[in-house]
Amino acid sequence: MSLDTVVEDIRDDARARAEEIRAEGERRADEIVSEAEADAEEIIETAEQDAQQEIEREREQRLSSAKLEAKQARLEARREALQDVREQAGQAVAAIDGDEREELTRTLLDAAATEFEDASTVEVYGRGEDADLLESILEEYDGFELAGETECLGGVVVEAEESRVRVNNTFDSVLEDVWEDNLKTISEELFEER
Template structure:
């Protein structure tokens, strides 16, 4: 065997070894590249899922905030309507004619004067209350109308002023009134 043949054999073996190493390197590079692509897909998927979750959370938060604002606005509107109804009722009571006031006071006094020994009213109703009541007239109070009846030692005061009666009726029937007005 000649030297050239030996060199050619060595070169062929070396060339085969280089091709084999190149093939292994290409396979390793392809595997690394595929792993990197797969890892990038996973990272991208996780980030997309996280972004979707964040968008959903923000959407729920905004929706909840909007619903709360709508409820607050509706409650304020309802409150205004109820206050308007209260004020209208108050104005109606304050504007009662003298005949109706006398009838109203007569009913209150007849029903409740036995529970006290003194009676109070506003200045405008003083003469009418003195005429209708058999208990001591004790003076004037600041009210639109009605009376306050007090026991002997002043420890019990029964408020039958128009404001007191209206406030009591309003508070006791607030839910029912709201249900009627707003369903």
């Protein structure tokens, strides 16, 4: 075997070995590319799922927020409507006049007077516009005198220093009691909630 033949055999072995290394490198590179593409697809799929979930969460939050705002607006509108009805009721009560006003005022004064049977001097306060009416009614009560005005729709506030009792029998207080006792029914009638 000659030196040329040995050199040629070594070159052939080297070429074969180089070809094997190149083929192994290409195979490994294909595996790496394939794994990278699979990882990229998985990352994209996960990102799409996360984005979809975030979109759904955001939509739910906005929907929930919109429902809450609508509910608050509806409640505010109802509060305003109830306040309007309450004001109209107050105006209607303030407008009561004549015999009906006198009868209601007497009834309220009679109810308050029972608290002051032992008092020598009882002070009565009422609406300024009712001064003449109160003066004429108070003529029938011993020791009762009109002491001044109070801000109200009508009726009386009665007090005596000796007893330290103050009775608020104004139209306002009666209206407030009736309003509170019937608010549910008023609301149901007003908003047809049956």
